[in-house]
Amino acid sequence: MGRWEPNARGRLAQAALELYTEQGYEQTTVVEITARAGLTERTFYRHFADKREVLFFGTEMAKELLARSVAEAPADASAMDAVGAALEALGAEFQANAERVRLRNAVVSAHAELRERELIKLAGLAEAMADALRDRGTPDPAAGLAAETGIAVLKVAFARWIDDPGRPDLPGILRASTAELRNVLADRTPA
Amino acid sequence: MGRWEPNARGRLAQAALELYTEQGYEQTTVVEITARAGLTERTFYRHFADKREVLFFGTEMAKELLARSVAEAPADASAMDAVGAALEALGAEFQANAERVRLRNAVVSAHAELRERELIKLAGLAEAMADALRDRGTPDPAAGLAAETGIAVLKVAFARWIDDPGRPDLPGILRASTAELRNVLADRTPA
DNA sequence: CGGTGTGATGACAGAACCTGTCATCACTTT
DNA sequence: AAAGTGATGACAGGTTCTGTCATCACACCG
Structure with missing residues (x-):
């Protein structure tokens, strides 16, 4: 038209x-x-x-992907397992567009204004996962905790993926980070 | 002068x-x-x-409080326990100034611009705790995970404290939320 | 005691961001 | 053929934020 x-x-x-x-x-x-x-x-x-929003085109898609992945997780999967599956799906998506993701990340992480916008978008992703968890029966505060914690894992894993171009397997890093977090919470800090 | x-x-x-x-x-x-x-x-x-920063006076103090609390946690405390102690110290501080904290929160949470700023301040708090954890020997990525997860717990617990004026014990809510998170991670979603 | 900093503030200009409002114009619908 | 629609242009204007220079009380120093 x-x-x-x-x-x-x-x-x-x-x-x-x-x-x-x-x-x-x-x-x-x-x-x-x-x-x-x-x-x-x-x-x-x-x-x-505004001038920042133009860099956050894909967020809506990411939100839908996470929500859908949580909703489609097996009914007997735990809340955190559903979140883990969603994160891995998103990680695979990032990896499939690694070049663009890295380029965009370089711009965003260089400017506080843009990092702020990124953080609120991440909060939106957490909220979407929490909603999806509640829809599948996870009670509060577990839903919020699992979702927010998932985003915390995503942040840490993503940073490691960015910092180490030799280790391109983001879903793997996500899985490993989640496992590591279970250890941290279980009070067995690894060597 | x-x-x-x-x-x-x-x-x-x-x-x-x-x-x-x-x-x-x-x-x-x-x-x-x-x-x-x-x-x-x-x-x-x-x-x-800028026009937003005027509302985030106390952040530097909060950062120091968290870093100090982590540093002063018993040497044999786990990373997550040190983070938990720091969160409770901050929670007690919030509670001691409950009125001002609630008033400020009402302004901040009503405007996306201000929520963005708040989120980047929270990220700064996580970074400070992660640094303090590394100083006391916690390796990566455990330090970053414990710190980011701590902030995730803080967000959820704070929201509950705000929503329920009848339950004023923020340190208690923080402790309960951390315990709840251990359950979520351990895959036993509670009824 | 007088001269010389020093540091916080005022005054002013101006760029960039963002919004409101109305006009335009190709294409569609009736 | 007339009316409607939707994206865009044009323009005015408010607000945020920065650069730059002047001012002035106080401190320090000789």
Whole structure:
């Protein structure tokens, strides 16, 4: 449907990531982004709530993936096992797009503003998992605890995945981190 | 030492909390805050990095309290026990200033911008605990996991404390939540 | 006692972010 | 062919935040 070039949203996101990477987030103005995408500043704000949001396109998809994975876990799986399965599904997705994920992460982690936005998105993911757990019968506060703890594991595992390009198996790191956490909680800190 | 009225920083923080409470965060401009404090806009930004930061005065103190509590935990305490002790110390502090904490929380939780800032502060608290754990010999990734998980417990327990004014014992809620988490991780979801 | 810092503040300009509002225009529907 | 729709452009304007220079009380120093 288009009098105009198609996919304005995608063009804006693409232009933004390029410019943020090329010359830095703070050095890039919204006008520059829209100029590269062949649009005007006002239109940028019709597609994205603010200058940060353009980098968090995929969050909604991640949320759905986590919620669906929790919902589809075997009925006899524990809450934490359902969360673990969801995390591994998301980890596999990250790994399948490793290059883009790493590039985006480099931009985000370099700017406090963007890290803040990332954290609230992660909180949203936790909330989605908690809701899905409650739907399958997990009571409170266990649902919230399992979900928040899952995000804590995701943070730690993701950081290790980023730091160690030689170990590309993110789902494996997630599984290992969860196991490690069980040890930590069980009071047997490993050597 | 002053040609000017003393404690400009405190006056600004006080005026800001008042105005945010009276008329809302978004409806309050920095100029209004400085007018009430008898200063100019430019001076506000000499004391606080931005309009949000003025609400996060106490974070540095909380960070020190957590780090100190972890460091001072018995040498034979596990990582998670040290984290638990630190959380309870912070919880006691919150409870001792319950009114102010609740008031501030009402403002923060009503605005996404402020929740973002809160989350990055919480991440800073986790980092401080992780550092303190490493100092006392906890290896990675256990240190990061224990710290991040501790913050996850804090979030859940704090929310319960806020939601249920009839149950004022935050340290107790923290201890119970940690115990509950051990159950969740041990795969025995309670009735 | 007078000169010279020093440090916090004021004054002012200006860039960038974000919003409200109305006009435009191709395409669709009736 | 007329009316409707939806995305975009154009423009004005408020707010946040920064850079820069001036001011002024106090401290220190000779």
